[in-house]
Amino acid sequence: MTLTMTNKDSGIPHNLAIIESGTAVFSGEQFAGIATEEYTIPALDANKTYSFRCDVHPNMKGTIELVP
Template identity: 45%
Template structure:
């Protein structure tokens, strides 16, 4: 198996919770090019949240936009991480003060 094929086959699952208008983690770290599954639990009753990933904190270029869910609810997002290692950005689009680093290694 070539390294490129091995990388494409890599899968990572991350659990993220929103509660009290904050995320359970400030950093999500994934391998470059991996298939990323985020199990997102919104525990804020009657409050919409999501997880979206952007190239940087300006949130002007989206890499992935997760469906907004009204809490309490759990949803699973799946997307492919960027092929280029680096520091990216994740946030709740409804409440942009909820954010963190999305690190691709």
């Protein structure tokens, strides 16, 4: 599964980590903007809710709902 992430913050590193029950199931490489990277992420279970965050800025977070 591929996830395309665009970092629009010039010179600021960000990444994307996917969390399940407090444990990271994926942690993407940090990269500075302005840039776009393709992450290869593991298959995630449908009908499950994951959370995501930026490891550099943990206040940047949200929820992923997988709907089949």
